[in-house]
Amino acid sequence: MVTNFGIGTLGPWPPLGYTASQIDRAIGIRGDEAALKRCCEHKQAATYVIGGEFVALKTAGELYQPLFSLAEARELGSVREIVFLGLTETAPRFGFGLDADALERLKTRNDLKVTDLRSIAVQGMVAPAHLPPLAEAKALLGWHARHRFCPNCGAATALSEGGWRRDCPSCRVQHFPRTDPVVIMLTIAGERCVLGRSRRFAPTMWSCLAGFTEPGETIEEAVRREVAEEVGIACGRVRYFASQPWPFPSSIMIGCHAEALSDTIVMDREELEDARWFEREELALMLDRQHPQGLTTPPPVAIAHHIIRNYVEAGADVLR
Numbered sequence: 001m002v003t004n005f006g007i008g009t010l011g012p013w014p015p016l017g018y019t020a021s022q023i024d025r026a027i028g029i030r031g032d033e034a035a036l037k038r039c040c041e042h043k044q045a046a047t048y049v050i051g052g053e054f055v056a057l058k059t060a061g062e063l064y065q066p067l068f069s070l071a072e073a074r075e076l077g078s079v080r081e082i083v084f085l086g087l088t089e090t091a092p093r094f095g096f097g098l099d100a101d102a103l104e105r106l107k108t109r110n111d112l113k114v115t116d117l118r119s120i121a122v123q124g125m126v127a128p129a130h131l132p133p134l135a136e137a138k139a140l141l142g143w144h145a146r147h148r149f150c151p152n153c154g155a156a157t158a159l160s161e162g163g164w165r166r167d168c169p170s171c172r173v174q175h176f177p178r179t180d181p182v183v184i185m186l187t188i189a190g191e192r193c194v195l196g197r198s199r200r201f202a203p204t205m206w207s208c209l210a211g212f213t214e215p216g217e218t219i220e221e222a223v224r225r226e227v228a229e230e231v232g233i234a235c236g237r238v239r240y241f242a243s244q245p246w247p248f249p250s251s252i253m254i255g256c257h258a259e260a261l262s263d264t265i266v267m268d269r270e271e272l273e274d275a276r277w278f279e280r281e282e283l284a285l286m287l288d289r290q291h292p293q294g295l296t297t298p299p300p301v302a303i304a305h306h307i308i309r310n311y312v313e314a315g316a317d318v319l320r
């Protein structure tokens with residue numbers, strides 16, 4: 001679709017953060033103790049080091065290096081969990097889970113940088129190929145940290161399958177890593193759409209509405225319910241756009257466009273600080289960082305940016 005504003009200046013489509021992993025998860029290795037041991041002993045085996053919200057990086061020139069040899073990683077503090085992430089073309093990759101306190105102590109070291117994964121992604125601190133395995137490691141290690149006891153009987157559980165399961169020795173139930181689905185959507189009426197602001201946002205930023213799907217609900221139903229709850233607008237058609245792993249702590253963002261059937265915004269003040277209709281033309285200026293009041297969209301690392309850009313470029317055709 002050809003339009004006469006903004007679009008020509010938006011440039012090439014930026015990559016979506018934490019996606020396009022180059023790692024083969026090699027699930028056959030997970031349950032094979034001998035193969036896992038060989039991976040650990042591989043000369044080029046390397047690991048990401050994570051504790052709570054923090055990631056350890058080596059200071060190394062312009063970009064930081066997030067990979068440590070397994071021996072280097074063991075020197076950083078006591079390791080709570082080791083998870084097998086998979087294989088690159090040349091070597092096995094692991095995630096080492098330390099306590100958040102251990103990472104906190106590393107902050108004093110000049111040869112390391114300890115920071116959170118959002119900052120790493122938004123500021124482009126590591127080569128982009130590291131973001132998907134960092135997301136994989138953070139979500140998986142976070143799950144282990146929160147599931148050390150069996151939710152069925154309360155006994156201590158043990159890591160198995162290279163970190164892709166926890167087993168209860170008492171009631172024998174097996175527990176698998178969880179991913180929580182979140183719907184994130186842009187509600188559209190022709191040349192206008194609804195954006196909202198959470199109190200957590202930077203002062204100029206506006207974004208798509210979002211919320212967890214509930215048990216017994218389809219993605220489309222979750223989109224309609226969340227939009228109705230947050231801004232009081234009824235939605236008709238819902239169209240899936242794309243998805244993104246979001247390891248904060250362990251979600252998958254399901255990006256959609258939704259057709260508005262009503263107009264009046266009735267805002268949920270617990271969830272949102274503000275919400276209003278935006279013209280498509282105004283969104284083009286926000287994406288391009290040319291908005292007269294300095295309003296912005298989320299950065300390209302987040303799927304909201306892409307959901308908005310798709311609408312700016314294609315208009316209401318996104319609902320076809």
Ligand SMILES: [Zn+2]
Pocket residue numbers: 150151152153154155168169170171172173
């Ligand atoms: Zn149990």
